Amino acid sequence: xxxxxxxxxxxxxxxxxxxxxxxxxxRLLPGxxxxxxxxxxxxxxxxxxxxxxxxxxxxxxxxxxxxxAVDLVIPVACALECIHxxxxxxxxxxxxxxxxxxxGRPTSHKVFGENMAILxxxxxxxxxxxxxxxxDRQPGVDPxxxxxxxxxxxxxAGIWGMIGGQVMDVQSEGKAVGMDVLYDMHARKTGxxxxxxxxxxxxxxxxxxxxxxxxxxxxxxxxxAFQIADDILNVSGNSRLMGKNTGSDVYRGKxxxxxxxxxxxxxxxxxxxxxxxxxxxAAFDDKADPLRLLAKFxxxxxx
Amino acid sequence: xxxxxxxxxxxxxxxxxxxxxxxxxxRLLPGxxxxxxxxxxxxxxxxxxxxxxxxxxxxxxxxxxxxxAVDLVIPVACALECIHxxxxxxxxxxxxxxxxxxxGRPTSHKVFGENMAILxxxxxxxxxxxxxxxxDRQPGVDPxxxxxxxxxxxxxAGIWGMIGGQVMDVQSEGKAVGMDVLYDMHARKTGxxxxxxxxxxxxxxxxxxxxxxxxxxxxxxxxxAFQIADDILNVSGNSRLMGKNTGSDVYRGKxxxxxxxxxxxxxxxxxxxxxxxxxxxAAFDDKADPLRLLAKFxxxxxx
Numbered sequence: 001x002x003x004x005x006x007x008x009x010x011x012x013x014x015x016x017x018x019x020x021x022x023x024x025x026x027r028l029l030p031g032x033x034x035x036x037x038x039x040x041x042x043x044x045x046x047x048x049x050x051x052x053x054x055x056x057x058x059x060x061x062x063x064x065x066x067x068x069a070v071d072l073v074i075p076v077a078c079a080l081e082c083i084h085x086x087x088x089x090x091x092x093x094x095x096x097x098x099x100x101x102x103x104g105r106p107t108s109h110k111v112f113g114e115n116m117a118i119l120x121x122x123x124x125x126x127x128x129x130x131x132x133x134x135x136d137r138q139p140g141v142d143p144x145x146x147x148x149x150x151x152x153x154x155x156x157a158g159i160w161g162m163i164g165g166q167v168m169d170v171q172s173e174g175k176a177v178g179m180d181v182l183y184d185m186h187a188r189k190t191g192x193x194x195x196x197x198x199x200x201x202x203x204x205x206x207x208x209x210x211x212x213x214x215x216x217x218x219x220x221x222x223x224x225a226f227q228i229a230d231d232i233l234n235v236s237g238n239s240r241l242m243g244k245n246t247g248s249d250v251y252r253g254k255x256x257x258x259x260x261x262x263x264x265x266x267x268x269x270x271x272x273x274x275x276x277x278x279x280x281x282a283a284f285d286d287k288a289d290p291l292r293l294l295a296k297f298x299x300x301x302x303x
Numbered sequence: 304x305x306x307x308x309x310x311x312x313x314x315x316x317x318x319x320x321x322x323x324x325x326x327x328x329x330r331l332l333p334g335x336x337x338x339x340x341x342x343x344x345x346x347x348x349x350x351x352x353x354x355x356x357x358x359x360x361x362x363x364x365x366x367x368x369x370x371x372a373v374d375l376v377i378p379v380a381c382a383l384e385c386i387h388x389x390x391x392x393x394x395x396x397x398x399x400x401x402x403x404x405x406x407g408r409p410t411s412h413k414v415f416g417e418n419m420a421i422l423x424x425x426x427x428x429x430x431x432x433x434x435x436x437x438x439d440r441q442p443g444v445d446p447x448x449x450x451x452x453x454x455x456x457x458x459x460a461g462i463w464g465m466i467g468g469q470v471m472d473v474q475s476e477g478k479a480v481g482m483d484v485l486y487d488m489h490a491r492k493t494g495x496x497x498x499x500x501x502x503x504x505x506x507x508x509x510x511x512x513x514x515x516x517x518x519x520x521x522x523x524x525x526x527x528a529f530q531i532a533d534d535i536l537n538v539s540g541n542s543r544l545m546g547k548n549t550g551s552d553v554y555r556g557k558x559x560x561x562x563x564x565x566x567x568x569x570x571x572x573x574x575x576x577x578x579x580x581x582x583x584x585a586a587f588d589d590k591a592d593p594l595r596l597l598a599k600f601x602x603x604x605x606x
Contacts, residue, residue, distance in 0.1 A: 030462070036470045039462055090425060095417035114398035115473055118421065122393060122428065123466045129432045130457035135450050143446035147438050150453065154433035159333070159342055163426045167339045170418055 010293040021056045024074045042112045042120035046085050050103045055080040059201035065288035068205020075137050079128040086124035149200045156196035165189025177255050191223030214280050221277040226298050228270045231256040274299045313596040324359045327377045345415045345423035349388050353406045358383040362504035368591040371508020378440050382431040383500050389427035452503045459499035468492025480558050494526030521583040528576040529601050534559040577602045
């Protein structure tokens with residue numbers, strides 16, 4: 001296949017997997033025919049706001065890379081998206097980033113009020129674990145492996161991962177922080193959930209120890225690449241792609257990779273990370289091609 | 304044993320089990336030697352604020368009632384307390400109940416700021432599932448039973464349980480609501496977590512179907528009794544016992560049982576529920592005595 005053929009193949013792959021995930025999310029998260037209506041509405045408002053489903057697609061692609069079935073990991077993939085969505089709702093709150101818009105639409109607290117936005121976030125985090133632990137929905141899954149996945153996801157989302165990183169982010173606003181702190185902050189804030197998306201899919205699909213180690217490395221690098229690409233786009237990009245005002249991180253005094261190493265330095269680092277991530281997959285056959293192309297897509301921020 | 308002997312026996316039982324739970328929480332929730340310090344501090348500030356550990360003690364007592372070992376359910380018991388504590392932190396937020404004091408101390412957002420209080424609540428909810436799913440800490444536990452427990456806890460804490468009830472509570476402020484809505488609201492807001500505390504302990508300890516059904520009934524009635532006792536104390540009680548200003552629910556226009564059936568009517572209903580809860584345990588031997596006396600303690604709000 002030529003590169004263009006492979007990319008068109010990936011576009012079809014992404015469209016198909018995204019459709020599977022959207023359909024499963026629609027099935028797993030109940031609608032506003034339930035009471036109290038407002039919480040069901042608020043959950044779905046944010047969950048179906050045009051997210052690209054990067055984390056669930058990475059989860060599915062990792063399962064496929066080790067020869068697993070897509071169906072097997074769909075609930076876990078959906079739970080990852082619920083956790084991601086909860087984190088966006090709470091990050092946007094007035095007491096946090098105080099953002100009025102996300103993906104071109106008013107944020108949850110602007111539509112439903114601050115109390116309902118807090119509760120919608122809490123609900124999505126809780127429902128994620130409800131979906132994860134419902135082994136009836138996951139026939140053929142080994143209960144011990146599923147427990148490991150739940151533990152890994154909880155750790156990635158918690159104080160050692162995403163929440164710890166968010167606290168560091170809040171604390172670093174307007175302060176000069178070193179490169180080591182910047183790396184650690186992003187490894188926790190965005191990296192941990194992206195990495196666990198990859199490893200959870202592979203683990204549930206029956207990956208062996210060596211495959212798991214390679215995929216963990218891949219996930220770590222893709223997670224960092226994703227953040228650097230986000231920072232670059234925030235400084236130089238256009239607001240259509242971001243769905244919010246560009247330059248807002250700088251305005252807020254947030255520390256970024258371009259601030260530390262310049263735009264060109266950041267682009268170089270990004271390219272290296274993507275090359276290394278693809279190298280991590282050297283021992284995998286062509287079933288890992290979606291993971292390889294996903295790394296490139298993330299670099300170009302087409303995802 | 305005389306009633307007084309039994310009650311003194313229960314006092315010793317409660318003290319001992321509470322000490323076990325406090326010690327386990329101290330071990331399971333890391334301290335401020337970790338970074339970023341503030342989140343670890345905020346978690347422990349609320350977790351060790353003088354809570355009576357009612358939910359974890361019910362969990363342990365239910366396990367013992369069916370002949371299970373205490374050690375086996377300590378992690379689950381601790382996770383229930385983490386979820387309870389997160390719900391208090393978020394309920395106290397300015398956008399919710401806007402409470403400055405809880406158990407006689409400034410609330411989390413007054414000490415750590417609103418952003419950290421939101422994150423501390425998120426963290427406690429997440430760590431609860433991290434503790435629940437860590438089967439290494441729970442040797443001898445059947446993975447399939449543990450998955451059922453995680454699912455039950457998540458459902459009790461989520462949109463069908465506690466969060467749904469909290470949304471109903473927010474929506475009902477200052478409005479006239481009927482008895483059926485009042486029951487439904489409390490069954491979800493406080494009842495679901497109290498009930499699952501009982502059933503999770505019993506399930507993990509290997510309870511059979513008939514024992515589970517009886518204990519679920521017991522848990523439902525104790526949960527409702529707890530809320531009615533809380534309402535009565537809020538209207539008539541003293542602020543020392545409550546750790547907050549009494550009458551605050553009325554001031555806020557919250558709907559209560561005394562408002563619907565009067566203080567005497569509420570006391571009568573409370574007594575009936577406790578009698579029925581004790582009847583639910585008729586088929587159990589004296590290993591269920593702590594559960595029997597816990598029902599009475601809850602009525603007298605000594606817990």
